[in-house]
Amino acid sequence: MKAAITAIAALAAAASWFAAPWLPVALVPAAALAAALLWTVPPPREEELSELKPGGARGKARGASLAGSWEARFNGGEWVSVRVPADVATVAKGLRPLRRIEYRRRADFPALKPGQRLFLMCDGMGGTADIYIDGEKAAARLFGFAPVELDITESAGGKTAAELRIVIKAPRVSENPGGRSGMAPPFAGGVYGDIRVEVRDRALISSITVRSEGGKDIIDIELEGETESPSALAHKVEGASGGAAAGEVIIPPFSGATTASVELEGGSLPRWTPESPALCRVSATLICEDIRHTATVETAVRGIEARDGRVECEGGEARLRGVIRSANYPPYGAGAPAWACANDARSIKEMGLNAVYCDGMPPGEDFLSACDRAGLCVISDFPWEAARRSAGEEEAKAARKRAGRAARSHPSFLCFTGEPLNVETARFDLWRDGAARETVEAFGGGPGALALDFIDTRCGRDDRRLREMRKTSADASALKAADSAGVSVFFVGSLFTWGISQGALSINRQKKSSVEAIKEYLRSGGMLEPARPAPPPNLPLRAVPILAVVFALALIAYPASREFFFAAPQVFMCFHGPLTAAALAAAMLVAFSFSAALLTEWNRGWLPGAAPSLGFRVLLALQNSFILRAGVAASAQAYLFFAGAVALSVAEGAPFSQTAWPAMLSTFSWAAILPLLFVPIEPLLVVAASAALGFIYLLWFFPAPVAALYIVIQWLPWAVLFLHLKKGDIFRRKRRRPSRG
Known part of the structure; x- marks a missing residue:
């Protein structure tokens, strides 16, 4: 892949020096092909999916596990068989972009008693999920990187079986919690956590926590739902310092959420610290009319x-x-x-x-x-x-x-x-x-x-x-x-x-x-x-742009014409034909592309910082291949050069061949980027110096507004790119945003 992209970039750069007004348009398909090779990969095949490692599905009491065989399709492709739960991002080492994943299967639902409700539970889905039951949307944009709890009682409509369809849209690379901001292969794709349907009574225990306050140990039991008569709430503690402890309290009728607190003698529950991770087993049972719901946790009073x-x-x-x-x-x-x-x-x-x-x-x-x-x-x-x-x-x-x-x-x-x-x-x-x-x-x-x-x-x-x-x-x-x-x-x-x-x-x-x-x-x-x-010095890489500039200087210093390059550029072209001008521009293109690629040697956090935009596959290719970086820079600069030359031709109403040669000679200003090979100076200053030199040279040929138009086309994209890369430098100290809610 990298060899193909490098060849495309080299051919585009070489062909760009044949003056033709249609060349900027011709370079667009080449750039699109290179991007397609880098960013586009086929969806996973069924034989690859069959090698997925299934996650640890754990069937829950009073519910039915939906783990097993499902049908799935990726990015709108064909339906294939896949096991659930499993992290489909691990297929092909996680390098396939899975933007949209759809799952479907025929799901059996437990029978409900009066007052009971049916919930779809999932411990992890790689993105935002839309849920459909028999084609009707039951929920939209559920955030699957946190546990999902969805009441599907009305959507199921009392059915004992229905088609369950889940549509998962993966987040952008920069927002993917399972991708280390593009600096590693993404994971957490598809339905990777246990998925099940769960039957819940009209009242239940939602959580059990313990704490210490005022010299007492307290068990907080959170209840949810609705009761019409008083309820009995029994609790039992195993592993406490004084042995097993048990008790019972009466809860008045409630609607919504409420908390029942049970006080124990101070020191009854173990204190948990990293040095002494003691635990006890706390269970609670809610009894009311036909409801009997039990919850159990292993916990301790947090000592830290x-x-x-x-x-x-x-x-x-x-x-x-x-x-x-x-x-x-x-x-x-x-x-x-x-x-x-x-x-x-x-x-x-x-x-x-x-x-x-x-x-x-x-x-x-x-x-x-x-x-x-x-x-x-x-x-x-x-x-x-x-x-x-x-x-x-x-x-x-x-x-x-x-x-x-x-x-x-x-x-x-x-x-x-x-x-x-x-x-x-x-x-x-x-x-x-x-x-x-x-x-x-x-x-x-x-x-x-x-x-x-x-x-x-x-x-x-x-x-x-x-x-x-x-x-x-x-x-x-x-x-x-x-x-x-x-x-x-x-x-x-x-x-x-x-x-x-x-x-x-x-x-x-x-x-x-x-x-x-x-x-x-x-x-x-x-x-x-x-x-x-x-780290070894990059002397061979630094020598290439230096030799290219020396070669360009030799062309300029050709006997009997060297004084005309700066003093009378029009006369210079009388002494040097189109091939000389093309050779000069080609040498300066090499100098620029190698110098731009070496920016990552001084600013080593730039490319990883751009990973959210590039993706891990492209980051790895560019980070590991200097030639690829130089080829991309060369093809981009060649395109910008010809786009600027076409703009000069249109603005002046002159043939393209008359505007292309002055533009080629002005590329000598690219030599201003060479200091980046030796000292880590501000890249934007180098861009500004190169643009200023090129602008001064073009003033011999064109009015100031026309020369400025060419300089803007040639250098503004690089300035914007350098600013973006500098802003995303991963070695700048960044403070994590607090998670709100």
């Missing part, structure tokens, strides 16, 4: 809390050290079964860490339960902006409420990022930056948490062992810097390697030297300092 930007444990400030985790467990993707979530929690704990930051989307019940048992504090991101833009303000608030209700009964869950604790994410380039100390010290020891995301802009071009050594050295120095700077909550990189992010574990979960470095430092304070190779 986030308050006012800090984390406190037993009256003092806690020191948390952890990693960033996305909900991606290859090859299951976001549809990881319970044992995979337990593996993640165990791996983090084995490193000596006591916290985890869930990036992108809220953690699932299985991972939270594993953190409860392992003793890991969980701080989670919630994709508020993605939810608000794709599903609307009201659904975003409802989705955050659903995610919070599912998480708050777990003592390991501290908060969503924002209030009371904000997580600031900084990025560190393992390839170029010397030590993580400066990045950490810039954050300081103030309130909030710091998550340091390690990026390797070599992007897989090195031997794996070299990448691991760089990561190991950065881990140790970052942890030491966090201790020195007094950072109380610090997340040192990602859990595993994926995309251009470097983690403590590889995607196949083999231990790396990074794990040993983290364990050694946390155990003894000692640091492992492996050899860290220095």
Whole structure:
């Protein structure tokens, strides 16, 4: 693919020097073909879908699991058979753009008793979902990255079976919680979480939480629904310090939501901390007329809390050290079964860490339960902006409420990022930056948490062992810097390697030297300092544009005519024919394209920052191939050149051949971009200098407004592109937006 695109770009650039007014139009199909090769891939085939790893479906009591065989179609293609739940984004390593996925199957619904209601439940869908039952829309724009609860009683209409159709629209790359902002293959596609229908009585227990207040331990039991007579609410605690405890309270009739609080003696329930993750089993049963609903949780009184930007444990400030985790467990993707979530929690704990930051989307019940048992504090991101833009303000608030209700009964869950604790994410380039100390010290020891995301802009071009050594050295120095700077909550990189992010574990979960470095430092304070190779200079790449400029200077300095290039450009063309002018312009095109491609050497965060616009496949291709970047720059500049020359011809009413040669000679101003090869000066200043030189030269041939028109066509797109890339630089410190709701 890359070879084909490079060939297209080279041919377009070479052909562009044959003066013809139709060439800008002819270059458009070439550019469209190149874009199609980069961005378009066929939908997954049925044999590929048959290799999907199914997620861990868990049938719920009083309901019916819908896991199994469904029909699906991708981006409007043919219907194929697929297993549900499964993360379809993992097909072909997650590189296929799945913008719209439709599912359908014949679903059996349980029979309902009077007063009961039927709910469609799903633990995860990769985007916003529209639900249809027998062709009629039951819901629209449900945000599937949070647990979905949809009342389908009226839509089902008392039927015992109906066709269930789910239409999922994936979010844009920049808003995809399962894509690390385009810097890794996207995951969380399709129906990746357990899906089922659930029967609910007209009154039920919605959640059970515990807390300590005023020297008492309190069990809060939330009830939902409607009762017409008093209800009995029985509770039982197993694993409490004084042995099993049980009791019963009478609840007056209620409608809507209400909370029943049960007081116990202080110290009856265990206190949960990362050092002592004790749990107890709390169950409650609601009894009213023909209703008997039981709910059970494993929980404890949380002995560690986030308050006012800090984390406190037993009256003092806690020191948390952890990693960033996305909900991606290859090859299951976001549809990881319970044992995979337990593996993640165990791996983090084995490193000596006591916290985890869930990036992108809220953690699932299985991972939270594993953190409860392992003793890991969980701080989670919630994709508020993605939810608000794709599903609307009201659904975003409802989705955050659903995610919070599912998480708050777990003592390991501290908060969503924002209030009371904000997580600031900084990025560190393992390839170029010397030590993580400066990045950490810039954050300081103030309130909030710091998550340091390690990026390797070599992007897989090195031997794996070299990448691991760089990561190991950065881990140790970052942890030491966090201790020195007094950072109380610090997340040192990602859990595993994926995309251009470097983690403590590889995607196949083999231990790396990074794990040993983290364990050694946390155990003894000692640091492992492996050899860290220095980046080699790009002397051959820098030599190409320099030689091209030297060649152009030799053409200009041709004996007996060199004084005419600047003093009398019209006379210069009398001494040099069209081939000389074309050779001059071609040399300057090479100089410009190589210099523009080398911008990523000085501004290494530009291309990854553009990943939300480009997508991971294009980012990886451009990041790993200098020739591809140079070819794209050359073809774009060739097109802009000819578009400007055509504009000169139309504005002056002159033949294209008369306006093309002065425009070719003016390309010598592109040499002003050469300083970028040696010093990291502001690219916009270089663009401005090149535009100014070209404008001055064209004034010998054209009026100022006409010359300015050509310069605007030639340079304004590059200025806009550089501004966009600079704005998205991933190494600029960015503070996470608080998740509201």
